[in-house]
Amino acid sequence: MDTNNQKQSQIQIELTDEVAQGVYSNLAVIAHSASEFIIDFVNVMPGAPNAKVRSRIILTPDNAKRLLFALQENIEKFDAMMKNDGAFKQSFKDIIPPIGGIAGEA
Numbered sequence: 106m107d108t109n110n111q112k113q114s115q116i117q118i119e120l121t122d123e124v125a126q127g128v129y130s131n132l133a134v135i136a137h138s139a140s141e142f143i144i145d146f147v148n149v150m151p152g153a154p155n156a157k158v159r160s161r162i163i164l165t166p167d168n169a170k171r172l173l174f175a176l177q178e179n180i181e182k183f184d185a186m187m188k189n190d191g192a193f194k195q196s197f198k199d200i201i202p203p204i205g206g207i208a209g210e211a
Contacts, residue, residue, distance in 0.1 A: 128146065128148075128159045128160050129148055129159070130146035130147060130148055130159055130160070131147075131148060131149055132146075132147040132148075132149050132156070133145065133146055133147070134147060134158075137166075137169075140165070140166070141163055141164065141165060141166070142163070142164045142165075142166060142168075142169040143161060143162070143163050143164075144161070144162045144163075144164070145158045145160075145161050146158065146159050146160040146161070146162070147159060
């Protein structure tokens with residue numbers, strides 16, 4: 106692809122102040138149909154009986170796969186950076202507990 110085609114296909118992405126603040130989530134619930142993937146980002150508070158969906162993202166299957174590959178690539182880069190830094194000695198399974206595996210206390 107030549108430089109002119111690359112310049113024409115660039116998209117200007119805008120980030121509002123509200124969206125730039127981000128939304129904290131410690132749980133993702135994923136569902137899918139034949140035509141879309143739905144990811145609900147939830148904030149679960151320890152000991153609370155209810156949790157609210159903070160954000161919902163709806164993706165086509167192709168874009169869900171692109172997200173998977175992008176996350177995988179970035180996690181690999183993060184792991185490599187942390188290992189090279191000497192501060193990252195544990196495996197992923199040692200760091201991230203299974204869902205529901207640890208009781209929270211306030």
